[in-house]
Amino acid sequence: MEHIIYLDNAATTRTAPEVVQAMLPYFTEFYGNASSIYRLGDKSLGAVTKARDKIAASIGADASEIYFTAGGSEADNWALKAAAEAYKEKGRHIITSKIEHHAVLHTCEYLEKLGYEVTYLDVDEDGLISPQELKAAIRPDTILISIMFANNEIGTIEPIEEIGKIAHEHSVLFHTDAVQAFGQIPIDVDRLNIDMLSASAHKLNGPKGIGFLYIRKGVKIRSFIHGGAQERKRRAGTENVTGIVGFAKAVELSMESMEERTKREALLRDYLIARIEKEIPFSRLNGHRSLRLPNNVNFCFRFIEGESLLIKLDMQGICASSGSACTSGSLDPSHVLLAIGLEHEIAHGSLRLTLGAETTKEELDTTVEALKEIVENLRSMSPLYEDFLA
Ligand SMILES: *Cc1c(COP(=O)(O)O)cnc(C)c1O
Numbered sequence: 001m002e003h004i005i006y007l008d009n010a011a012t013t014r015t016a017p018e019v020v021q022a023m024l025p026y027f028t029e030f031y032g033n034a035s036s037i038y039r040l041g042d043k044s045l046g047a048v049t050k051a052r053d054k055i056a057a058s059i060g061a062d063a064s065e066i067y068f069t070a071g072g073s074e075a076d077n078w079a080l081k082a083a084a085e086a087y088k089e090k091g092r093h094i095i096t097s098k099i100e101h102h103a104v105l106h107t108c109e110y111l112e113k114l115g116y117e118v119t120y121l122d123v124d125e126d127g128l129i130s131p132q133e134l135k136a137a138i139r140p141d142t143i144l145i146s147i148m149f150a151n152n153e154i155g156t157i158e159p160i161e162e163i164g165k166i167a168h169e170h171s172v173l174f175h176t177d178a179v180q181a182f183g184q185i186p187i188d189v190d191r192l193n194i195d196m197l198s199a200s201a202h203k204l205n206g207p208k209g210i211g212f213l214y215i216r217k218g219v220k221i222r223s224f225i226h227g228g229a230q231e232r233k234r235r236a237g238t239e240n241v242t243g244i245v246g247f248a249k250a251v252e253l254s255m256e257s258m259e260e261r262t263k264r265e266a267l268l269r270d271y272l273i274a275r276i277e278k279e280i281p282f283s284r285l286n287g288h289r290s291l292r293l294p295n296n297v298n299f300c301f302r303f304i305e306g307e308s309l310l311i312k313l314d315m316q317g318i319c320a321s322s323g324s325a326c327t328s329g330s331l332d333p334s335h336v337l338l339a340i341g342l343e344h345e346i347a348h349g350s351l352r353l354t355l356g357a358e359t360t361k362e363e364l365d366t367t368v369e370a371l372k373e374i375v376e377n378l379r380s381m382s383p384l385y386e387d388f389l390a
Helices: 017-023 039-058 072-086 102-113 131-137 160-169 241-279 306-315 335-339 361-380 383-389
Strands: 066-069 093-097 117-121 142-146 173-177 196-200 211-215 283-285 296-301 350-354
Touching (some): 072 142, 072 196, 160 173
Parallel strands (some): 093 142, 142 173, 173 196
């Protein structure tokens, strides 16, 4: 394949070669079922236990509080549905935000159909929720607050410490979708008063299809997949040993490199933002300027249709996204961009570029040059732009 410039690390990442190496023996050599009695099964169980310890330590949790899932979406579904079920005697009110991932939003809509009431908090123009509004939304029958750690489209980092404090003071459970934050921001579940946390391996150079839900000890939780006794009878199914081993390796690498990597990425991010703002007219940065994931750049370009931009970038070997991987392919503008107050027409012309550890300055320079030319070209064909100039 041609050289590609991969700037869609919020959608997924390249599996690190070290991760693949760590996984390989568990496909063909140590392939035993972790629940089996013989020594071959023990090898798998040992690997799962070691992985669980490492992952738990990375967020300051106990190993018994980590439940492996098939990814971030499953962890989000589980946290919300199980908490709703387990705490329905206390109440049926849930608080979330308008900018959550669809794994949370669509689960909330499902719960509404079952008779739960959901408050969707607004965000300001930078994508931040207001702790005051959160406090005001809490009712005696509120059982759960689910607010994402950092947004996958615009990169805004939410005031998680304050949210956790408010939830704790009101004895309401706090779940956070940390799929984007995990591996990019240090997380301590005790310090932040987090009761449940979702994460996914493929967003931090691990394999796809493996994630975890952290559930604080003492939180009443229902099993999500019924069947065998795996994951302490909460999530049945033969353990994804290779995935779990790969996830732990990815976490190890990502924790080791976090400080240096995110510092470097944030510099590149700000370089890219500055160049686009300076060199492409009628562009607007979406998301908070500083409370922002170190790898996230999101812009709107007026008079441009996002899909055409992506296709033309792809023709030059540049992988980017218009926001969430899940909304591309649909014609609706992103719910996140609408929530920060953009008009439909402007929200359509959005571009998300998310960097990775392997991204270079040269790649960003190539991207800006391509972008300048494409934007100019698309605008030259736009009647809206013509009207505007006239
Ligand atoms: C990617 C993503 C998910 C879904 O995770 P999967 O492992 O792909 O199911 C959920 N939440 C956020 C914020 C994400 O970025």
